[in-house]
Amino acid sequence: MSRALIVVDVQPTFCEGGSLPVEGGNAVAERIAAFARTHRGAYDLVATTQDWHIDPGSHFSDTPDFVDTWPPHGVAGTAEAELHPALAGLDTDVAVKKGMYAAAYSGFEGTTADGSTLQRALEAAGVTDVDVVGLAESHCVAQTALDAQEAGFTTRVLTDLTEPVSEELGAAARVRMTQAGVVLADSGEVDPD
Numbered sequence: 077m078s079r080a081l082i083v084v085d086v087q088p089t090f091c092e093g094g095s096l097p098v099e100g101g102n103a104v105a106e107r108i109a110a111f112a113r114t115h116r117g118a119y120d121l122v123a124t125t126q127d128w129h130i131d132p133g134s135h136f137s138d139t140p141d142f143v144d145t146w147p148p149h150g151v152a153g154t155a156e157a158e159l160h161p162a163l164a165g166l167d168t169d170v171a172v173k174k175g176m177y178a179a180a181y182s183g184f185e186g187t188t189a190d191g192s193t194l195q196r197a198l199e200a201a202g203v204t205d206v207d208v209v210g211l212a213e214s215h216c217v218a219q220t221a222l223d224a225q226e227a228g229f230t231t232r233v234l235t236d237l238t239e240p241v242s243e244e245l246g247a248a249a250r251v252r253m254t255q256a257g258v259v260l261a262d263s264g265e266v267d268p269d
Contacts, residue, residue: 080121080203082194082224083108084183084210084217084238086163087126089149089156091211096149098212100239105160108209108237111263112166118266121169121201123194124159125183125210125220128152128173135179150175170197181219184227195227205230207266209237214245221258232259234266 240246
């Protein structure tokens with residue numbers, strides 16, 4: 077078994093003070109950073125994803141419905157689109173950027189700097205199991221986890237290392253993930269290296 081940690085969209089744009097904040101986002105960033113420091117040896121690969129919007133078309137709206145359209149966020153090249161400062165010491169192996177020219181919720185929709193996909197990077201490293209953390213549980217974390225499971229990876233979401241947009245949307249996402257076979261676990265259940 078080879079395990080990867082996928083850190084989804086932990087960017088200032090999705091934290092308090094950002095353009096599309098998730099309540100508790102900054103605290104999640106700090107918890108993920110602490111977890112990664114103490115558990116890095118348990119992972120054969122660490123991947124990050126980032127919303128990196130250049131011209132995502134109708135994904136951005138001046139009158140967003142917060143379902144299919146959103147206020148501008150994760151704008152490529154801005155400080156808000158960079159990884160959260162708490163992750164500065166994260167030992168990342170694979171960095172994926174997504175949503176450049178269209179909406180993209182899953183890290184599996186993005187590409188690395190050399191044009192590879194997250195799935196190809198995981199497969200090339202022999203990864204069989206993934207732990208997914210980040211923002212927001214109800215959207216990009218859930219979709220990344222669902223796509224990982226569908227791609228054949230044994231997938232676990234560490235629920236204390238993510239936050240939903242709202243509790244209702246988080247609950248619905250947890251049902252969808254569980255029904256698809258994604259395991260929901262607390263990071264305290266993860267064996268340290």
